[in-house]
Amino acid sequence: MSKTREKKMAAGHWTATIFIALIVGAIILSPVLEAVGGSIDEIIEDHKARGQLRIYHWWTAGGEREGIDAAFDHFAKQYPNVKVLSAPVSGGAGTNLKQIVKTQVVAGNAPEAFQCHPGYEMYPYYDADLLYPCNDVWGHADLEEKTPKVVQDVCKIGGDYYAVPIGVHRTNVVWYNKAMFKEYGIKPPEDPVTFDDFWGICDELSKKLPKGKYPLALGDRNNWPATHIFETLMAGVSPQTYENFINGKVTPQELEPVLEAFQKYLSYVPPDHRARTWDEACGMVCQGKCAMYIHGDWAKGYFVTNGWEYGVDYGTFPAPGTSDWYGLDADSFVRPKNSVNPKNGIRWQWSYTTQESQMAFNPPKGSVSPYRDVSTDIYDAYSKESAEALYDPHMRLYPSIAHGHGSPEKVVSNLNVIIGDFAQNPTDISGTARGIASRVRRVDHPIAWGIVE
Amino acid sequence: MRKLVLLPFFLILGLAFYFIYIAVGWNALVSVSQWSGLRVSYAFSGFEHYTELFDDPVFWTSLKNTFLLFLLIPICMGLGLLLAILLDRSVRGEKVFRNLYLLPFALSFVVTATLWAWMYSPSTGVANSILRLLGLGSLAGMWHTTKDSVMWSILLALIWQFSGYTMMIFLAGIRSVPEDQVWAAAVDGASTSQLYARVIVPQLGPSFLTSFVVLVLFSLKAFDFIWVLTSGGPGTASHTLPVMMYRVTFEQTEFAYGAAVSVVLLAVVLAIVVPYLYLSYRRK
Numbered sequence: 001m002s003k004t005r006e007k008k009m010a011a012g013h014w015t016a017t018i019f020i021a022l023i024v025g026a027i028i029l030s031p032v033l034e035a036v037g038g039s040i041d042e043i044i045e046d047h048k049a050r051g052q053l054r055i056y057h058w059w060t061a062g063g064e065r066e067g068i069d070a071a072f073d074h075f076a077k078q079y080p081n082v083k084v085l086s087a088p089v090s091g092g093a094g095t096n097l098k099q100i101v102k103t104q105v106v107a108g109n110a111p112e113a114f115q116c117h118p119g120y121e122m123y124p125y126y127d128a129d130l131l132y133p134c135n136d137v138w139g140h141a142d143l144e145e146k147t148p149k150v151v152q153d154v155c156k157i158g159g160d161y162y163a164v165p166i167g168v169h170r171t172n173v174v175w176y177n178k179a180m181f182k183e184y185g186i187k188p189p190e191d192p193v194t195f196d197d198f199w200g201i202c203d204e205l206s207k208k209l210p211k212g213k214y215p216l217a218l219g220d221r222n223n224w225p226a227t228h229i230f231e232t233l234m235a236g237v238s239p240q241t242y243e244n245f246i247n248g249k250v251t252p253q254e255l256e257p258v259l260e261a262f263q264k265y266l267s268y269v270p271p272d273h274r275a276r277t278w279d280e281a282c283g284m285v286c287q288g289k290c291a292m293y294i295h296g297d298w299a300k301g302y303f304v305t306n307g308w309e310y311g312v313d314y315g316t317f318p319a320p321g322t323s324d325w326y327g328l329d330a331d332s333f334v335r336p337k338n339s340v341n342p343k344n345g346i347r348w349q350w351s352y353t354t355q356e357s358q359m360a361f362n363p364p365k366g367s368v369s370p371y372r373d374v375s376t377d378i379y380d381a382y383s384k385e386s387a388e389a390l391y392d393p394h395m396r397l398y399p400s401i402a403h404g405h406g407s408p409e410k411v412v413s414n415l416n417v418i419i420g421d422f423a424q425n426p427t428d429i430s431g432t433a434r435g436i437a438s439r440v441r442r443v444d445h446p447i448a449w450g451i452v453e
Numbered sequence: 454m455r456k457l458v459l460l461p462f463f464l465i466l467g468l469a470f471y472f473i474y475i476a477v478g479w480n481a482l483v484s485v486s487q488w489s490g491l492r493v494s495y496a497f498s499g500f501e502h503y504t505e506l507f508d509d510p511v512f513w514t515s516l517k518n519t520f521l522l523f524l525l526i527p528i529c530m531g532l533g534l535l536l537a538i539l540l541d542r543s544v545r546g547e548k549v550f551r552n553l554y555l556l557p558f559a560l561s562f563v564v565t566a567t568l569w570a571w572m573y574s575p576s577t578g579v580a581n582s583i584l585r586l587l588g589l590g591s592l593a594g595m596w597h598t599t600k601d602s603v604m605w606s607i608l609l610a611l612i613w614q615f616s617g618y619t620m621m622i623f624l625a626g627i628r629s630v631p632e633d634q635v636w637a638a639a640v641d642g643a644s645t646s647q648l649y650a651r652v653i654v655p656q657l658g659p660s661f662l663t664s665f666v667v668l669v670l671f672s673l674k675a676f677d678f679i680w681v682l683t684s685g686g687p688g689t690a691s692h693t694l695p696v697m698m699y700r701v702t703f704e705q706t707e708f709a710y711g712a713a714v715s716v717v718l719l720a721v722v723l724a725i726v727v728p729y730l731y732l733s734y735r736r737k
Contacts, residue, residue: 098703098704099699099703102491102703102706105491106491106493124490124491124706125491127490127491127492128490128491128492128493130491212576221570221683221684222684223684223686270576271575271576271595272574272575272576272595272598273598274597274598274599274686274687275570275573275574275575275576275578275596275597275598276574409704409705409706410705410706410707412704413700413704413705414705417685417686417688417689418688420684420686420687420688421600421686421687421688421689421690423687424598424599424600424686424687424688425600425687
């Protein structure tokens with residue numbers, strides 16, 4: 001055998017060895033998927049559980065980060081041997097997270113749990129059979145006893161639960177600057193707030209306010225804050241229209257009065273509203289440039305950060321026509337299939353429904369607990385009112401469209417564009433109504449909502 | 454042993470092949486598949502996504518805006534060349550200016566888009582304030598907030614961001630012109646403008662091509678800046694093909710339709726890049 005031949009063989013040998021090593025390494029490193037078996041009680045009571053808990057969520061800012069970290073701490077106390085891998089993806093309302101999670105779940109590299117707005121936002125995963133139902137978690141923790149009916153409904157698809165809620169925000173809130181109301185002699189309206197009350201205040205303010213100040217604020221650079229106001233006005237104009245909208249049956253005739261109300265809202269806002277984001281619009285209220293703003297109650301976080309006190313510097317009342325309605329924007333976690341330790345996903349969902357975890361999570365996050373057994377004394381003045389409203393048996397709830405609960409994402413995506421366009425040039429009411437209705441009716445609406453008795 | 458040394462080379466080549474060409478092919482496959490929502494299916498669906506696309510007015514707006522961004526190319530190249538020549542005239546503090554001009558390019562688009570959103574703010578932004586200060590209040594506009602001016606506002610901001618980069622390319626090109634040619638021209642009595650027009654600029658071919666390709670590729674894939682500044686709005690007024698692709702794929706979970714958009718985008722890229730490659734290889 002010649003020297004070169006020997007060398008060649010040695011080289012071939014080496015290549016083969018490296019390849020085998022690579023393959024063996026890949027097999028060892030590739031996670032072995034754990035089967036979901038055993039009773040729910042066994043799973044939850046197994047506090048010596050091991051493995052990982054990989055979680056995607058979009059809570060990266062101020063108080064929300066604090067809230068989720070507190071919930072993780074609570075989980076770590078319950079299951080000290082589970083390795084928690086928190087994967088925060090910043091970007092308001094999870095716009096970036098959805099992109100990452102969708103690709104990872106389809107690719108079969110799913111986390112144990114990810115954050116999701118329950119309702120239509122989880123539908124594509126359900127439709128592709130990529131979610132585990134979680135009836136067992138709901139049953140084990142007795143959650144049906146503790147939650148309002150519509151909160152249960154948004155977490156269900158086809159009679160099964162697929163999401164476990166962690167916190168709730170209210171969307172139909174008017175935030176107002178108390179000093180401005182006082183200065184111009186305006187009294188906040190009494191319950192129930194009607195459209196006449198609301199427009200009356202706006203008219204009075206626009207007569208009295210100097211140039212450069214406005215009765216209402218809006219910050220729709222990212223489109224959805226305009227959709228948020230549109231849906232809130234729709235619920236106020238007619239809950240039946242709202243129900244028809246989320247059931248995919250709305251007609252242009254029904255939408256016209258809603259767009260008229262929205263057009264009226266737009267006549268009271270600064271002309272350059274499209275240059276602002278939602279928090280910059282809150283800033284206009286803080287600076288006394290705008291008197292009121294319809295927005296969800298995460299706005300509270302903005303006011304608190306700016307040193308404002310509830311009842312002293314700012315006040316709230318329900319959006320017109322919605323005094324006995326609660327616009328629901330819930331946060332939840334779902335468990336995708338193809339994760340490494342699905343049982344840890346179950347443990348996580350259970351762990352944050354406990355009172356301790358709920359009490360640690362919701363106050364810093366600024367949301368309220370979906371569960372009635374959590375004392376309302378833990379909240380500040382605003383959230384206490386919001387929690388009491390949520391648990392009030394006479395309160396009726398509607399799932400938010402702009403935040404992904406009530407309508408399929410294709411409807412929301414197109415609605416954002418149409419409403420953003422209308423907000424900039426609010427003239428063609430009948431054309432816009434036809435455009436919205438046709439976009440809604442063209443899309444399948446597999447979930448049947450019943451919000452109006 | 455030589456084989457062993459080559460192994461990483463082939464490995465990298467294989468990975469590159471996989472992540473570029475296989476991915477491109479896979480994307481084309483998805484665009485004609487029955488993939489719906491997150492339900493993966495590679496069954497052939499015909500070209501329905503393409504016919505739907507060509508019927509979609511949003512697609513035509515996006516295509517038009519994508520081409521509109523090509524205006525960046527002549528403007529940035531002209532401005533970059535001018536700045537490079539000015540700097541080449543050994544102005545005092547050249548280094549400071551060079552870095553100052555290049556700085557915008559070093560910033561992330563998310564940062565600059567937020568910055569421009571504040572500057573463009575019609576009531577409180579710096580842009581309108583300066584115009585009013587100069588007595589040009591009538592020119593103060595609505596910038597990125599109306600359909601008519603949104604694309605021009607985006608163009609203006611991108612010109613600011615890219616001109617420094619083309620300047621660097623041209624400056625490097627100018628500096629690589631052999632000094633003896635410059636001296637020879639001077640000895641022959643060429644004026645400064647003649648020196649640039651006849652001697653230096655004609656030798657900047659490679660710089661022109663480089664900046665052309667970079668600017669074309671950027672205008673074709675412009676997404677982050679626009680998404681942060683306008684979310685593609687008002688309405689669909691500032692949609693480009695990548696913005697549309699993102700909305701369709703990730704907001705609406707229409708993977709097949711989104712893949713069709715990106716195949717069209719790829720076709721536009723190829724229509725521009727292939728002649729460029731052909732030209733540059735032929736020269737060799």
